[in-house]
Amino acid sequence: xxxxxxxxxxxxxxxxxxxxxxxxxxxxxxxxxxxxxxxxxxxxxxxxxx
Amino acid sequence: xxxxxxxxxxxxxxxxxxxxxxxxxxxxxxxxxxxxxxxxxxxxxxxxxxxxxxxxxxxxxxxxxxxxxxxxxxxxxxxxxxxxxxxxxxxxxxxxxxxxxxxxxxxxxxxxxxxxxxxxxxxxxxxxxxxxxxxxxxxxxxxxxxxxxxxxxxxxxxxxxxxxxxxxxxxxxxxxxxxxxxxxxxxxxxxxxxxxxxxxxxxxxxxxxxxxxxxxxxxxxxxxxxxxxxxxxx
Numbered sequence: 001x002x003x004x005x006x007x008x009x010x011x012x013x014x015x016x017x018x019x020x021x022x023x024x025x026x027x028x029x030x031x032x033x034x035x036x037x038x039x040x041x042x043x044x045x046x047x048x049x050x
Numbered sequence: 051x052x053x054x055x056x057x058x059x060x061x062x063x064x065x066x067x068x069x070x071x072x073x074x075x076x077x078x079x080x081x082x083x084x085x086x087x088x089x090x091x092x093x094x095x096x097x098x099x100x101x102x103x104x105x106x107x108x109x110x111x112x113x114x115x116x117x118x119x120x121x122x123x124x125x126x127x128x129x130x131x132x133x134x135x136x137x138x139x140x141x142x143x144x145x146x147x148x149x150x151x152x153x154x155x156x157x158x159x160x161x162x163x164x165x166x167x168x169x170x171x172x173x174x175x176x177x178x179x180x181x182x183x184x185x186x187x188x189x190x191x192x193x194x195x196x197x198x199x200x201x202x203x204x205x206x207x208x209x210x211x212x213x214x215x216x217x218x219x220x221x222x223x224x225x226x227x228x229x230x231x232x233x234x235x236x237x238x239x240x241x242x243x244x245x246x247x248x249x250x251x252x253x254x255x256x257x258x259x260x261x262x263x264x265x266x267x268x269x270x271x272x273x274x275x276x277x278x279x280x281x282x283x284x
Contacts, residue, residue, distance in 0.1 A: 003101030006166040010105045010159045011086050014112075018082070018257065021151055022075070025264050032271045039278045046282075 071267075075260040081253030085111075085246065093246040102166035107246055109159045111254035112152045118258065119149030120188065120219050127212035130205065136273065139205045142212055144265035146191050148258065153185045168232055175231030180222040187215035 089107035096103035126142035129135070160178070161171040172178065191211050197204050226233045239247070 003166060004104075006102050006162055007090065007104045010108065010162050011089075013158060013162075014108050014155055015082070015086075017151070017155055018079075022261070022264075025261070025268055029264075029268045029271060032268065032275050036271070036275050036278060039275070039282055042282055043278070 071260065071263055074256065075264070078253060078256035078260045081249065081256055085250035085253045088246040088249055093243050094240060096243075099167050102163055105159055105163040105166075107250045108254075109156060109163060110247065111251045112159065113156045114251060115254045115258045116149050116152040116156060117219055117223070118255075119145045119152065119262075120184070120216055122262075123149065123188075123191075123212045124216035124219075127209035130209045131213075136205075139209070140266055140269045140273070142209065143192075143195050144262060144269055146188050146195075146212065148261050148265060150185065150188045150192060151261075152258075153181065153188070157181060157185065164232075173232060175233065176225035176229040177222060177231055177233040180218055180225050184215075184218045184222055187211070187218060191215060 085107060089104045093104065093107065095101060122145040123142045126138045126145065130138035130142060160181075164173070165171045191208055194204065194208050194211060225231065
């Protein structure tokens with residue numbers, strides 16, 4: 001493995017991990033928001049029934 | 051209005067509105083790209099190590115960011131034990147996760163750099179050993195957070211671990227001065243190297259701020275969701 005190849009590999013790993021982590025976090029947030037919207041609907045229905 | 055005129059009307063195009071947090075993330079990723087470009091094209095080749103030394107421009111900033119993350123865990127844990135406000139616990143666990151993430155990248159990037167220059171991925175020398183212990187402490191911290199027991203109790207134990215575990219951070223930092231190992235002591239560098247390093251540190255600090263704010267928001271949303279679930283179950 002030549003010197004510059006190591007640098008490219010490290011940079012590629014860092015970029016992939018940073019994007020991956022950011023993507024996972026955004027996905028987690030979207031899932032929570034979707035679940036919250038669903039719950040808001042259930043709560044609104046419950047309030048209407050009362 | 052002509053067909054072309056109607057097509058070009060502003061309402062025909064979906065507007066892309068960037069929130070301040072998205073903007074921070076965008077700036078951080080652009081800065082990371084710029085710093086990597088500078089590391090490859092602008093920074094001079096180091097005389098002894100050659101090209102593999104360029105890993106330094108991501109390795110050191112990520113290490114600095116991980117130390118900052120653990121300082122935040124330490125301070126937030128003290129504040130949580132003192133004030134018992136959930137917000138400090140949220141900040142501590144968010145910062146711990148990001149700290150572990152960057153420490154993992156520090157270990158991987160350092161290992162690959164070591165493989166290229168020292169001929170070995172790993173050696174049980176002082177700084178590497180203390181860094182590995184630091185990683186283990188905060189992985190244990192995150193595992194503790196997953197415990198599905200009494201939330202307040204878990205937060206209390208985690209805060210104590212966050213405070214005790216921080217004792218390893220000064221050891222990682224001071225290990226190159228206190229014991230002999232393969233990690234060199236910091237030395238001066240040419241202007242172009244210093245500039246590249248400065249841009250890279252700024253980039254990773256911006257990225258850390260973005261990730262931390264984003265992570266805290268996700269955690270607070272989770273808290274809110276749990277409260278809503280409890281309301282629905284009632």
